[in-house]
Amino acid sequence: MVEAMISDEAFIKGCAAIGAGLAVGLAGIGAGAGESGIGAAAVGAIAEDRGFLGLGLLFTVIPETIVIFGLVISFILMFAYG
Amino acid sequence: MLKPEKMVKVAIIGAKEQLGIASEILHKMNLLHIEPISETDYFKLGTPMEKASQASKNLLQLRSYISYLKLDPTKISLKRKFKREEIEEKLGKKLAEYHKEIGNRLDELKRINDSLKSIDSEISAIEPLKVLEIPPMLLKGYKTLRCFVGFVKSDPMEEIKKIATDFDFVIKKFEDQFVIAIFVRSEQENEVYRVLQGFGYKEIPVPEVEYELRISELKKMKEEFLERKKKIEVEIEDLKLKESELILAIEEYLSSEVDKAELPLKTLVSKQTFVIFGYVPANSFESFQKKLNEVGIVVEKLNFEEHELPPTKLKNPKYAKNFEILSKTYAIPKYKEIDPTTIMAIFFPLFFGLMLGDMGYGLLIFAVSLYLKMIFKTEGWQKLLNIGLACGVSSIFFGFLYGEFFGPFIVPGSKNPGDVHFIGDFLASLYTFNHGHPLFDRVEEFGVKALLFIVLMIGMFKMLWGFSMGFYNVYVEHGIKEAILEKGCWIFGILGLICLIFGFSYNLGIFTSPPPTGFGEILPKNLFVYGNTVQEARAVPLPIPGLVDGWQAGLNYFYLATLPLILIWFVIFLKAEIPKMGIFGAIMAVELLTWFGQIISYARLLAIGLSSVYIAFVVNYLSLKIGLEPGMAILPLAIVIMLIGHFGNFLLGILDPGLQSLRLHYVEFFTKFFEGGGREYTPFGKVKKFIEEEGGE
Numbered sequence: 161m162v163e164a165m166i167s168d169e170a171f172i173k174g175c176a177a178i179g180a181g182l183a184v185g186l187a188g189i190g191a192g193a194g195e196s197g198i199g200a201a202a203v204g205a206i207a208e209d210r211g212f213l214g215l216g217l218l219f220t221v222i223p224e225t226i227v228i229f230g231l232v233i234s235f236i237l238m239f240a241y242g
Numbered sequence: 243m244l245k246p247e248k249m250v251k252v253a254i255i256g257a258k259e260q261l262g263i264a265s266e267i268l269h270k271m272n273l274l275h276i277e278p279i280s281e282t283d284y285f286k287l288g289t290p291m292e293k294a295s296q297a298s299k300n301l302l303q304l305r306s307y308i309s310y311l312k313l314d315p316t317k318i319s320l321k322r323k324f325k326r327e328e329i330e331e332k333l334g335k336k337l338a339e340y341h342k343e344i345g346n347r348l349d350e351l352k353r354i355n356d357s358l359k360s361i362d363s364e365i366s367a368i369e370p371l372k373v374l375e376i377p378p379m380l381l382k383g384y385k386t387l388r389c390f391v392g393f394v395k396s397d398p399m400e401e402i403k404k405i406a407t408d409f410d411f412v413i414k415k416f417e418d419q420f421v422i423a424i425f426v427r428s429e430q431e432n433e434v435y436r437v438l439q440g441f442g443y444k445e446i447p448v449p450e451v452e453y454e455l456r457i458s459e460l461k462k463m464k465e466e467f468l469e470r471k472k473k474i475e476v477e478i479e480d481l482k483l484k485e486s487e488l489i490l491a492i493e494e495y496l497s498s499e500v501d502k503a504e505l506p507l508k509t510l511v512s513k514q515t516f517v518i519f520g521y522v523p524a525n526s527f528e529s530f531q532k533k534l535n536e537v538g539i540v541v542e543k544l545n546f547e548e549h550e551l552p553p554t555k556l557k558n559p560k561y562a563k564n565f566e567i568l569s570k571t572y573a574i575p576k577y578k579e580i581d582p583t584t585i586m587a588i589f590f591p592l593f594f595g596l597m598l599g600d601m602g603y604g605l606l607i608f609a610v611s612l613y614l615k616m617i618f619k620t621e622g623w624q625k626l627l628n629i630g631l632a633c634g635v636s637s638i639f640f641g642f643l644y645g646e647f648f649g650p651f652i653v654p655g656s657k658n659p660g661d662v663h664f665i666g667d668f669l670a671s672l673y674t675f676n677h678g679h680p681l682f683d684r685v686e687e688f689g690v691k692a693l694l695f696i697v698l699m700i701g702m703f704k705m706l707w708g709f710s711m712g713f714y715n716v717y718v719e720h721g722i723k724e725a726i727l728e729k730g731c732w733i734f735g736i737l738g739l740i741c742l743i744f745g746f747s748y749n750l751g752i753f754t755s756p757p758p759t760g761f762g763e764i765l766p767k768n769l770f771v772y773g774n775t776v777q778e779a780r781a782v783p784l785p786i787p788g789l790v791d792g793w794q795a796g797l798n799y800f801y802l803a804t805l806p807l808i809l810i811w812f813v814i815f816l817k818a819e820i821p822k823m824g825i826f827g828a829i830m831a832v833e834l835l836t837w838f839g840q841i842i843s844y845a846r847l848l849a850i851g852l853s854s855v856y857i858a859f860v861v862n863y864l865s866l867k868i869g870l871e872p873g874m875a876i877l878p879l880a881i882v883i884m885l886i887g888h889f890g891n892f893l894l895g896i897l898d899p900g901l902q903s904l905r906l907h908y909v910e911f912f913t914k915f916f917e918g919g920g921r922e923y924t925p926f927g928k929v930k931k932f933i934e935e936e937g938g939e
Contacts, residue, residue: 214571218908221901225839228846232694235845239691 176241180234187230194223246581246920247555248524249275251546253517256539261516262291263537265505268518269498272927273530275553276508276520285517288506297503300337301496307344308493311482315490315931316620323934324491336492343481347474354471361464365457367446370421372453373414381423381448388431390424390438392445398422401437406430421446491932498928505926519544521552521923552577555923562587564628572908573918578718580711582907582916589704590629590903595636596697597851597899599684600858602648603892604637633900645673645680648888649858653685663862664884684848685855693848695747701844701910702740705837708914709733715915729914731814735834738807739841745800808834840910846902854895861887 166174202216252274256264268274281287371378371391381391397413397420411424426434435443449456510517522530531541546552554574556566558581565587575581598604611630618627645651651659651666659666659678670678683689709732717725812831819827861884869880 217901218905221905222909224846224902224905225843228843228849229839231849232842232845235690235694239687 173241176237180237183230183233183237184227185230187227191223191226194226195220198223244580244582244584245557246575246577246579247557247923249521249552249555249577249923250524250527251519251544251550251552252522252527252530253519253542253544254534254539255515255517255542256534258511258514258516260537260539261288261506261509261511264516264518264534264539265291265502267533267537267539268505269502269927271530271533272925272929273522273526274518274520274926275522275923276518276926278508279510279519281510285510285512288509288511288516290506291503294500294503297496297499301493301500303345304337304340304489304493304496307340307348308489310348311344311478311486311489313482313486313490318486318490321487323930324488324932325934326495329491329495329933332488333492333495336488340485340489344478347478351471351474351478354467354474358464358467358471361460361467364449365460368449368453368457370416371446371448373416373421374412374423375414376412376423378448378451378453384425386428387425388428388434390422390426390434390443390445391448392422392438392443393419394422394438394444395419395442398438398441398443401440402426402434405433405437409434487932494928494930494932498930501926501928520926523555523923551921553923554581554920556581556583558583558587561628561632564625564632565590567622567625568629568904568907572912573916574920574922575916575918576920579715579917579920580915582711582912585911586907587632590907591632591636593847593903593906594633594899595638595640596847597902598633598637598854598895599640599644599851600646600648600854600895601638601641602646602888603854603895604634604639604641606634606892607637607896608634643680643682644684644855645669645682646855646858649862650680650683650685650855652679652683653859654687661863661866662859664866684851685859690848690852694845697844697847698743698747698841700847701841702736702743704844704906704911705736705841705914706733706740708911709736712915715917727814727818731811731818732837734807734814735811736837736841738804738811739834739838741800741804741807743841745798745804748798748800843910844906846906850898850902854891854898857891857894858888861891 199220202212202220205212206216254264254268254274279287370393371381374391381389393416399411399413402409402411402424406426407430409424409426409430411422413420413422415421424434424438451459505518506516508518527543534541554577556563556570556575558566562584565583568590569581569583569586595604607630611627611634614630615624615627618624641647647663647665647669649663651663651669653662656662659670663669673679673681682693684693709729713725713729713733716728811834815831816828819830823830865880865884865887868874868883869877
């Protein structure tokens with residue numbers, strides 16, 4: 161019954177949307193996990209020496225690239241099938 | 243620009259008696275970067291001049307006063323500069339005066355603080371004794387009895403009963419401990435004491451007079467001391483107001499005197515002569531030489547050898563100088579290296595604006611930076627805030643392109659600009675020349691697609707640029723062959739990647755789909771259109787060739803160009819790596835994937851911006867819905883939401899674009915060419931703030 165109601169095109173679109181969401185969401189979780197350790201260490205270093213603030217912040221954002229990858233994948237999915 | 247200042251290595255030679263004059267002149271010119279040297283059989287390191295010990299003693303004392311008075315030279319705006327002679331003349335008298343006026347007062351303050359502390363501790367010691375409710379005269383002065391008065395952690399009576407026969411005690415709870423008074427015979431004193439120690443006994447001294455009497459006595463003393471303290475503090479504050487500039491000027495004078503007097507420590511001295519080695523900026527060499535020749539000191543130009551590393555003096559235009567704080571955080575370039583500060587000075591604000599791109603936030607950043615510039619006068623802050631100004635301007639510019647003022651006024655799915663933005667209709671009317679559309683609508687799907695491609699193009703461009711500069715750096719240091727093997731091959735690799743991305747984008751229809759109506763009407767129609775129709779591009783089921791419908795589906799010229807480029811790269815790469823690491827060197831080719839990732843990483847230029855656009859949009863939409871009819875019409879709540887939302891987004895809008903822009907430089911750009919490890923040029927001498935030098939310079 162249900163299969164008959166959803167066209168193939170709509171099904172593919174839906175899957176692409178779910179995939180896009182997963183790409184950003186999971187990548188975000190991964191980046192967050194990576195940043196947690198670096199962030200903790202950076203705060204420790206900053207507590208020792210205030211001068212480390214700039215470098216510490218910088219190190220903390222390095223894993224953010226992963227989210228960007230996820231985002232690009234989601235864009236491509238949406239462009240191709242959205 | 244792009245290269246540090248050219249340096250000349252010099253040797254300064256003169257008669258030993260002239261060392262004093264030489265130190266005066268060198269210090270005043272503030273040009274010579276002195277090199278550390280080692281002794282030889284004939285030349286030994288000199289000893290400090292006689293005036294050094296006295297001057298450094300005075301300096302030490304003066305600095306202790308300065309730290310007590312909390313004088314900060316950066317916070318003082320100077321009324322006038324002091325003449326050198328004026329300070330030399332006043333020096334002895336003033337130092338004696340400061341010793342008397344400030345030193346003695348500070349000593350007295352210290353004594354008063356000590357007394358206050360002992361009074362406080364005595365008062366706090368009497369409090370627990372009051373709990374015992376035994377007058378002090380009964381707690382001391384026995385001949386055959388020993389009285390223990392003090393704190394214990396828990397009740398020791400059971401233990402004491404076991405060893406002592408004839409005793410009396412009082413025990414009371416005080417805060418989380420017990421106060422006890424135990425009277426025992428003198429013979430049993432030691433044993434009881436041992437037991438008490440096991441309970442953490444801490445004795446309390448018993449005062450001579452009644453508790454209340456003693457407390458009031460102490461309080462009176464305390465008041466007197468406090469009054470005296472206040473008076474001294476006022477006196478010191480007066481002195482500080484009157485003398486601070488002179489004190490700092492004398493400090494400056496003395497510290498340069500010490501520097502001068504200690505010059506011989508960096509000088510080689512023989513029986514009759516002295517020699518100093520160092521570096522001077524090439525463009526000041528002539529005047530440097532002339533000045534010293536005038537007094538009969540010889541300056542020789544030396545050639546520096548391959549392994550020597552002259553100090554780095556960054557040479558940048560005035561605007562780019564602000565960005566030195568950012569590039570120096572990464573590393574100081576070597577003498578022969580390219581100094582990327584100027585490149586950063588252009589691209590950092592550009593990236594910032596590209597990401598934030600909002601007229602409202604840009605104006606705020608500009609205004610806040612201007613305001614803070616008036617408060618924080620130190621050099622570091624000024625430079626940082628100048629960067630803020632540049633970023634603000636760039637945000638305003640891109641904000642105009644994107645048509646955003648505290649959020650976008652056109653969002654897909656909404657017909658009326660007034661629905662999504664509080665001044666949406668006004669903004670739309672501002673863009674009537676473009677049919678009410680922003681010049682580049684990055685919220686619209688086509689805009690996202692186009693911007694994604696544009697930022698990736700920027701990424702590819704900067705990647706190639708970085709490798710080209712790396713190529714240059716290696717070429718200068720090790721020659722053309724090394725440069726091709728180490729950096730040149732990657733240029734081919736990156737070109738291959740670029741073709742790959744182009745092919746992919748072509749199949750996605752980025753070149754082929756024409757902009758929708760209204761989008762960038764003033765731009766030429768065919769700017770983004772390289773193909774024929776959207777259908778042509780969309781006919782490809784997947785952007786990766788060969789996945790479905792046979793190998794030729796989705797193949798385009800870009801993909802075809804990729805193959806030879808990657809091959810060229812791989813051959814050169816193997817030639818470079820195999821001699822170094824054997825056959826395993828081939829595995830290092832995986833590095834190409836890193837560069838691919840780094841090009842994609844530039845997509846953050848789009849992503850960070852989009853996230854802040856949508857936060858602003860949500861804040862505007864929410865507050866419009868809450869604040870206006872038809873809806874809930876709770877205006878105050880709407881205003882609060884709007885203020886808090888935009889404030890949060892503003893903070894994020896400074897932090898994130900700033901950090902990401904910095905990161906794109908440090909990680910994606912600098913790693914291609916910038917090694918760093920240079921020494922900073924620190925000339926002998928000091929820039930005078932409080933003292934006027936005769937004859938300028």
